[in-house]
Amino acid sequence: MIGIGVMGLGQLGLVAGLTAALFVAGVFDAPASxxxxxxxxxxxxxxxxxxxxFGFAAAGAMASKQQDAATAAQPLTVTLAAAYMVGxxxxxxxxxxxxxxxxxxxxxxxxxxxxxxNALVGVELWEHALAVVLARLDLRARPxxxxxLRPRAPAHGPASRFAHGLAAGAxxxxx
Numbered sequence: 385m386i387g388i389g390v391m392g393l394g395q396l397g398l399v400a401g402l403t404a405a406l407f408v409a410g411v412f413d414a415p416a417s418x419x420x421x422x423x424x425x426x427x428x429x430x431x432x433x434x435x436x437x438f439g440f441a442a443a444g445a446m447a448s449k450q451q452d453a454a455t456a457a458q459p460l461t462v463t464l465a466a467a468y469m470v471g472x473x474x475x476x477x478x479x480x481x482x483x484x485x486x487x488x489x490x491x492x493x494x495x496x497x498x499x500x501x502n503a504l505v506g507v508e509l510w511e512h513a514l515a516v517v518l519a520r521l522d523l524r525a526r527p528x529x530x531x532x533l534r535p536r537a538p539a540h541g542p543a544s545r546f547a548h549g550l551a552a553g554a555x556x557x558x559x
Contacts (some may be wrong), residue, residue, distance in 0.1 A: 432495025
């Protein structure tokens with residue numbers, strides 16, 4: 385998980401660096417607000433990665449065998465794909481719609497929708513604050529949900545033990 389996060393941040397940095405180089409070279413013009421919108425992508429990427437990584441770690445910890453991990457993570461994968469598609473459609477058709485406003489603050493869609501909406505139409509500060517608060521609450525609630533779902537689930541194999549360790553480390557960071 386850590387390697388995937390580092391690679392994601394590396395790709396983000398590469399794209400940002402290439403964009404900055406092309407902008408300085410005069411290849412394209414950009415509005416002044418592009419810097420603020422681009423700066424929002426990094427923290428929302430980190431928060432979105434934490435939300436989904438923590439969910440995938442919990443799903444992996446619930447699997448009794450390593451072969452069952454993909455099946456356990458399937459609902460989260462479908463949720464991520466649906467959140468991306470609905471967010472993309474909502475922002476591209478009418479970024480000021482009620483659906484776009486709602487998707488801006490829901491924790492599983494905020495990392496995908498909020499930076500895009502901010503770049504297109506701007507997002508008010510209270511929406512940023514509400515999205516961050518709800519995402520933090522979602523991160524804090526995940527460990528207790530897992531213990532309620534399978535309170536005595538045994539840890540089988542190194543993948544499950546790694547997922548338990550990752551979940552415990554994420555919980556320590558949240559507090």
